[in-house]
Amino acid sequence: MRKDKMVAFDLRxxxxxxxxxxxxxxxxxxxxxxxxxxxxxxxxxxxxxxxKNKLKSKDRIIKLNESRAVMLSKKYKEVESExxxxxxxxxxxxLFMAGLMIYAGEGDKKSKNISRVSNSDFYIHNIFIxxxxxxLYISRENIKMALILYPDLNALECLQKWSEKTKVxxxxxxxxxxxxxxxxxxxxxxxxxxxxxxxxxVVKKKILKWLDLVCLENS
Numbered sequence: 001m002r003k004d005k006m007v008a009f010d011l012r013x014x015x016x017x018x019x020x021x022x023x024x025x026x027x028x029x030x031x032x033x034x035x036x037x038x039x040x041x042x043x044x045x046x047x048x049x050x051x052k053n054k055l056k057s058k059d060r061i062i063k064l065n066e067s068r069a070v071m072l073s074k075k076y077k078e079v080e081s082e083x084x085x086x087x088x089x090x091x092x093x094x095l096f097m098a099g100l101m102i103y104a105g106e107g108d109k110k111s112k113n114i115s116r117v118s119n120s121d122f123y124i125h126n127i128f129i130x131x132x133x134x135x136l137y138i139s140r141e142n143i144k145m146a147l148i149l150y151p152d153l154n155a156l157e158c159l160q161k162w163s164e165k166t167k168v169x170x171x172x173x174x175x176x177x178x179x180x181x182x183x184x185x186x187x188x189x190x191x192x193x194x195x196x197x198x199x200x201x202v203v204k205k206k207i208l209k210w211l212d213l214v215c216l217e218n219s
Contacts, residue, residue, distance in 0.1 A: 005035060012042055017049050072201075079202050083209040090135060090210075091217075099131025100210055107207070115197040115204050118148075120188050122165035125195045129166060132195075136203050140167060144198060146174040149191035158190045166193070 004025055011021045018032045036042035090096040102124055108116045117128045125145075132138045145168050149158055155176050163170045174196075197203050 008032060008035060012036060012039075012045060015045055015048065075202075076205055079205045080209050083206045084213065086135070086206075087210055087213045091214075095127070095131060096135055097214075098127050099135065100207070100214060102128050102131070103207055104211055104214075109208065111204075113198065113201045113204060115200075115207055117195045118192055120190070120192045122162070122193070125166050125193055128195055129168070132197060136197070136206065138197055138203070141169065141172070142197075143168055144172050144174060144196040146194040146196060147176045147191050148194070149176055149178055150188065151178055151180060153188075153191055161190050162193050166195075168195075 004027060007025055008021055008027055011024065012032075016024075018029050021027065021032055022029055102117060102119075103115070106117045106119050106124065108114060108118075117125065119125060129140060129143055132143065133140060145162060145166065147155075147158055147162060149155060155178070159170060159173055159176065162168070163173065
């Protein structure tokens with residue numbers, strides 16, 4: 001048996017991986033595979049190494065998640081602290097309170113990273129959008145919208161009307177959802193609009209914190 005093969009076997013029996021052996025003695029992985037593929041004891045070592053790697057990977061993921069949780073907790077505390085200071089400045093502004101009341105009544109409070117308001121009236125959305133622009137520093141170009149329509153409504157006509165009334169670009173509208181209703185009479189001329197601020201937990205945290213502060217002041 002060639003000397004480097006003997007060294008490779010000794011290293012393998014110590015539990016070394018192919019990569020470790022390759023790095024130490026310079027033998028290619030394909031050659032190592034050819035040498036060890038018929039050795040049952042080597043298969044057991046491979047299985048053992050795989051299990052060890054899985055445990056290491058799991059531990060690494062746990063540590064990363066723990067680190068991320070600590071960072072997020074710190075970030076959320078900073079956001080809530082900032083929201084408290086802003087509330088003292090904004091609370092006397094009618095638009096600020098109007099936007100919060102709209103969210104209290106029509107807003108999504110369950111999802112973690114999406115802030116959305118659903119209503120059939122254009123002016124409700126315009127108030128919320130203006131609120132978002134002024135107090136959340138989100139431009140109208142970054143506001144998304146979606147429509148919920150009954151089958152008897154013209155989807156294109158409704159889309160154009162909502163875009164015209166809210167000044168939200170047509171390209172910012174998600175795919176329109178058509179729902180089947182039992183009512184034959186047309187009750188909603190242009191359906192229900194949904195204003196959406198997505199992919200930011202910070203915005204949601206601020207809105208909910210402001211709502212909590214409103215409740216505390218009026219309790």
